[in-house]
Ligand code: HEM
């Protein structure tokens with residue numbers, strides 16, 4: 014059996030990467046794994062662009078005077094930073110890259126339910142992204158990522174209509190991905206893979222898909238209405254034309270609050286996988302963690318008014334939105350406590366993914382708790398539109414969602430590329446990111462509380478020390494982000510070949526080869542255990558990899574109808 | 584409904600009938616727009632226009648989009664979408680409805 018494992022990793026093996034090499038085979042691929050990589054290139058590019066804008070912001074804010082750029086340029090810079098990072102990086106990041114790559118494999122399926130739709134979603138994304146690049150070349154937009162009218166619909170001299178169309182189009186790629194995942198999870202689970210045997214990554218993506226499908230149409234129609242008002246002076250949001258600007262805020266946040274869960278839920282799914290595998294324990298309270306994802310998806314739709322406490326929204330609506338905002342923190346807290354309980358008395362290994370997971374736990378807790386401060390009706394009047402809000406959402410979006418994305422990229426990198434990244438560099442950069450992140454954003458809580466408003470390029474000198482600290486942190490953070498780009502690229506050429514299961518993890522993706530063959534498995538996997546069944550994997554580890562296949566073969570015999578696909582010898 | 588899902592063939596007559604109905608309703612919309620119903624009762628214009636719009640949308644969804652002949656699961660998904668729209672409307676209108684005429688404890 015040991016020799017057979019060797020044969021499996023021998024060079025001639027066909028993988029999804031080497032099955033064909035032409036450009037066409039990539040651009041017209043229907044393989045979910047290749048589409049995941051196409052997305053990876055696209056969003057990495059946008060992360061870079063967003064990063065450049067962030068650098069400009071932090072440079073400008075080193076001094077209290079607006080010396081680097083005019084107020085108008087600064088408006089464009091922070092808007093472009095926000096729009097790029099949210100719509101073109103963070104929302105697609107985990108679902109479109111890791112989700113695309115992993116979801117079918119975790120289900121034991123050959124692909125997603127609609128492979129062509131999957132490719133289409135990438136092209137739709139690229140069209141939207143291309144239009145947005147056009148916006149960028151034409152000078153960008155200056156409304157803030159929130160596009161509030163009547164400024165955006167009447168007064169702004171920037172490319173609002175074009176940007177609106179770009180976001181409208183990109184939204185459809187998000188809807189298509191969500192739809193595809195949902196149908197895939199419903200219909201393509203391997204024999205024996207019942208709902209409560211699913212990895213929590215899959216549950217998280219199910220919940221995310223729900224939000225993408227139910228929420229995204231609203232933002233699409235809202236930005237379209239904005240573009241219409243701007244182009245044809247139809248009165249929808251502008252009071253001068255008989256519209257209502259607060260209506261825009263309702264519609265915008267109906268999507269955009271759930272959208273923050275589009276960003277964080279997949280990340281929570283990644284964290285569940287990493288923590289279970291790195292502590293070698295079943296996630297504590299599996300059912301609670303699974304259902305809390307759904308609870309977040311559903312109740313996350315009922316809190317959007319907490320962004321509008323200082324608008325003319327009625328005080329009574331404010332009460333309701335405030336109370337529900339408190340309630341929606343409960344499922345997030347359930348997850349956080351359950352992960353902590355999972356780590357307790359686990360055999361923890363502090364590999365790079367685990368460092369990111371621990372960073373997530375700490376930073377997401379701070380981000381979530383400050384969200385509760387902001388959901389308090391009275392306190393929000395003081396904190397609204399200050400740097401406190403900026404710090405809050407960077408703790409959840411960078412400290413939470415991005416940590417999950419990076420942790421997941423490290424965790425599954427060996428599976429995706431078949432190469433090991435240098436672990437020591439991984440740990441060093443994870444720690445640098447953690448430190449740089451806190452230095453960047455913690456001072457922003459303080460200055461926000463002290464009254465520093467967001468979206469200004471000049472400020473009173475009292476805040477300079479805090480801004481300098483923040484900018485210093487940002488440069489450390491930048492180093493931390495550049496390092497993985499370098500060593501990941503390096504590992505593709507020079508990295509050690511990855512074994513099939515470098516972390517001795519559980520989950521179907523670790524039972525196939527690294528990188529996987531084009532059809533993911535050379536046999537139809539049969540699932541007989543719950544997710545995160547570590548006693549079982551220890552047994553298998555001792556027995557050698559051939560044992561995995563033998564077990565599958567046995568189950569398959571029981572399942573006579575599915576016997577045909579057995580192309581590997583055993 | 585779920586029983587006769589997959590290959591239900593809708594007679595062309597049904598399509599024509601639905602199309603004609605949609606045309607009639609469109610005519611009603613246009614007529615109502617140019618007829619001052621608010622003389623009879625303030626919001627009547629909007630009520631008629633919205634009712635017509637809802638009926639038309641329902642016809643399109645049920646017949647042109649084949650939902651009437653689709654599986655239960657498809658129907659559930661569509662109802663969920665409509666339910667979500669109602670959530671949007673309900674919470675938004677709750678704001679508008681409670682802006683004035685309600686006590687403001689801290690006022691004056
Ligand atoms: C634990 C639950 C959370 C609560 C109770 C919460 C609450 C809030 C509140 C009340 C605001 C409005 C502050 C203001 O403008 O005055 C806010 C802003 C924001 N939150 Fe959260 N939040 C939570 C989690 C998250 C998560 C997980 C994310 C993203 C992954 C996120 C992203 C944002 C963003 C982007 C904004 C700023 C929007 C803007 O530009 O105005 N929040 N949050």
Ligand SMILES: [Cu+2]
Pocket residue numbers: 269270273316317319320
């Ligand atoms: Cu929110």
